[in-house]
Amino acid sequence: MTSYDILLTLSCYTLAHVLLKAVGVTWGVASRRRCSRAAITSTRFYTTYTSLAKPLVSVLGQDGSSINLQGDNMENNDACAQNMDLQLSNDNCDPDNLERTDPYDAYDWDSVSIIHRKMELFPKWQLPAKVSLSLSVLFFIYTFLREVLHPFLVHNRNEFYRIPILVINKVLPDVAITLLTLAYLPGILATILQLHRGTKYRRFPQWLDTWMLRRKQFGLLGFFFAGMHAIYSLSYPMRRSYRYRLLNWAYEQVQQQKESSWIEHDVWRMEIYVCLGIIALAILAVLAVASIPAVGNSLSWREYNFIQSKLGHIALFFCTVHTLVFAWNKWVDIKQLIWYTPPTFMLVVLLPLVVLLCKAVLMLPCFSKRIQKIRCGWESSKRMGIKCVLTRL
């Protein structure tokens, strides 16, 4: 073996070692990120490992951009610094390393990983996700029966090709508008309840409390479904089935010796409802961005309230008008009733209309002034009377 060979082997070995080490570091940071906040803040755990983590902090050069602190509210305090140290202690995530340092702490790591495994996955998203899934299945079955099975059984027409795009693109907007309504409905219910009780100091029922806390998730899922609907809708002209349809219509028109197929009111209908859909989606995008904690924290309470409440209701209004204009004169078209069932756009628009109507009524000065007073701590005389009786008792 020449000295050149030895040098080459050594450099290959060093390169492989560095690469393996880098993979190990990446894995360590990633697995660290997955650690639960509760587990990370365990002080006993911290005191043992900070010493091991410190050298690594210096190795990584404290590159904050690649570190997820997982602590929304822990700003620059000790706990945050502790977490940072802990999250970077990648090599020390390895249980073998722990055993070598202190058997007691190795046991601790085991319990931490058990807690970690038992943690719920996306706890805040579970209810909204279940509701979205149930709505999707329901709307899919309903649309499938009306738009695919009915023509197949009654007219012997094969319309199964509609499932991937056309049927799904009924399910998506229907779920989207329902989820958006579900994001604004609890606020309306809570306001009505406060007006009825004449105080803000009584707790809402548990179900309303939970629902209020899931509004953000309902809204974001609604935005997701609406975004998908927009992409599906804009893909319509790309479809081969659409092109064949267009050719067939053109042929029929020639046969009927019609010069123009322009229908003025249909043109206006489509221009208006697509425009409204785009505006609604744009406003929903603003709401989604404002719901990111970093963005939300940079806004004042008034700005945040304006975006999430006022702009949110405006978005719901545009979505509802988009659906109403899409329906246009189909509301009075008896042919829309298939197997005695109304079309989906008629069903889904009812709840948003109720929410928007309630919101409009609650904005009337007689109600809005009263609710403002209640939210500032004022209590109705009836409620004060009850309180006096209770204190005397």
Ligand code: HEM
């Ligand atoms: C870029 C934005 C949008 C475009 C281009 C668009 C386009 C369309 C199109 C083409 C349809 C007819 C679908 C069909 O009959 O196959 C439709 C229907 C509908 N859209 Fe949109 N839309 C947009 C945004 C929205 C948003 C933000 C919502 C609300 C969440 C929404 C809710 C609806 C509803 C409920 C229907 C009726 C679906 C049914 O027939 O059951 N759209 N939209």
